[in-house]
Amino acid sequence: MMNSRRDFLQKLTASAIAIPFLSSANAWDQPVNLVRNPDGPVLRVALMGLGGYASIVAKAMQDCKRAKITGLISGTPSKLSEWGTKYNVPEKSRYNYENFDDIKNNPDIDVVYVTTPNALHHDQVIRVARAGKHAISEKPMALNAKEGQEMVDACSEAGVKLLVGYRMHFEPKTLEVIRMRNADEFGKILFFQGLSGFRIGDPNQWRLNKALAGGGSLMDIGIYSINGARYMVNEEPIWVTAQETKTDTVKFKEGVDETIQFQLGFPSGAVASCLSTYNMNYLDRFFLNGEKGFAELQPSTGYGPIKGRTNKGALTQPHVTHQTLQMDAMAGIILDGDSPVVAVDGAEGVKDLKIIDAIYAACASGKRHELNL
Numbered sequence: 001m002m003n004s005r006r007d008f009l010q011k012l013t014a015s016a017i018a019i020p021f022l023s024s025a026n027a028w029d030q031p032v033n034l035v036r037n038p039d040g041p042v043l044r045v046a047l048m049g050l051g052g053y054a055s056i057v058a059k060a061m062q063d064c065k066r067a068k069i070t071g072l073i074s075g076t077p078s079k080l081s082e083w084g085t086k087y088n089v090p091e092k093s094r095y096n097y098e099n100f101d102d103i104k105n106n107p108d109i110d111v112v113y114v115t116t117p118n119a120l121h122h123d124q125v126i127r128v129a130r131a132g133k134h135a136i137s138e139k140p141m142a143l144n145a146k147e148g149q150e151m152v153d154a155c156s157e158a159g160v161k162l163l164v165g166y167r168m169h170f171e172p173k174t175l176e177v178i179r180m181r182n183a184d185e186f187g188k189i190l191f192f193q194g195l196s197g198f199r200i201g202d203p204n205q206w207r208l209n210k211a212l213a214g215g216g217s218l219m220d221i222g223i224y225s226i227n228g229a230r231y232m233v234n235e236e237p238i239w240v241t242a243q244e245t246k247t248d249t250v251k252f253k254e255g256v257d258e259t260i261q262f263q264l265g266f267p268s269g270a271v272a273s274c275l276s277t278y279n280m281n282y283l284d285r286f287f288l289n290g291e292k293g294f295a296e297l298q299p300s301t302g303y304g305p306i307k308g309r310t311n312k313g314a315l316t317q318p319h320v321t322h323q324t325l326q327m328d329a330m331a332g333i334i335l336d337g338d339s340p341v342v343a344v345d346g347a348e349g350v351k352d353l354k355i356i357d358a359i360y361a362a363c364a365s366g367k368r369h370e371l372n373l
Contacts, residue, residue, distance in 0.1 A: 046071025060323035141349030143214035186290030194225025197277035222276025
């Protein structure tokens with residue numbers, strides 16, 4: 001494993017992948033290496049909720065330079081045993097949902113990455129904060145903006161950081177588009193389109209349970225277009241309109257959205273037109289249009305590789321597993337105080353939740369809703 005890890009890191013260095021951080025006024029002119037401080041301390045991570053996504057994160061973390069799995073939290077004893085053996089986590093650092101408050105006494109854990117269903121994030125993150133540990137919440141951070149703000153406040157009061165698992169904020173092709181926009185290579189931004197969707201399978205899964213998911217496609221996949229509109233246009237929207245379409249009331253019950261189209265307006269006059277759905281495949285595309293050029297990412301938010309082009313040609317940055325990039329970058333944020341190009345803190349998560357709240361309200365009212373982020 002050590003040899004493969006060393007080979008992986010050598011390949012990264014040879015590829016000269018860069019992730020810029022806003023540490024100075026001219027940071028865009030001085031991109032730094034993939035791992036900003038490769039010899040810095042290692043972030044010790046406990047994974048909470050050992051399901052499908054945690055498996056992806058855990059595998060990706062094996063190639064991290066600055067993040068390591070040192071704790072596990074699950075309600076399933078067999079998973080704790082299996083994962084503990086696989087990732088060399090001792091029994092003293094394995095917890096269930098009843099006793100994980102005891103992490104406060106565990107010096108081998110710096111942060112807990114919460115990957116449980118949406119409705120559980122709020123209470124679990126607050127418990128993590130009260131135990132004196134930093135928290136990473138998978139997106140969406142909560143079911144609504146009120147819950148999200150309570151999480152932010154709890155972490156602030158405890159003196160710990162709260163981050164959100166926005167992996168795309170560290171993806172090289174995405175960052176190249178942002179760099180080009182900041183360098184005015186597209187000119188004045190006029191329009192953004194975000195298409196986020198797939199045909200969901202098992203009708204009994206938690207993502208189609210309003211009590212656990214808080215909604216439907218918008219909470220799970222549409223949030224990528226919401227968040228993407230903000231970091232691609234580089235403004236906060238000031239109004240939203242939205243329309244819901246539901247063709248299958250058996251799979252998509254009351255409160256679980258199947259398809260939502262929504263539009264965002266920005267202070268500069270730029271507009272965004274987006275689609276979120278659980279009933280159409282092949283929808284994973286961002287398009288940014290400016291007076292002097294354009295950028296297209298398709299796929300734009302899948303696990304990769306992301307593919308993209310601009311009016312100047314194809315984007316050629318090498319693909320690296322998103323969660324590997326994310327966790328190494330988050331180590332820098334938590335341990336070194338790095339400031340990423342696109343924020344991943346709790347305040348960022350609350351802004352997306354405010355927009356989600358407004359989209360649902362606009363669907364219900366049929367009216368334009370003003371935003372103040």
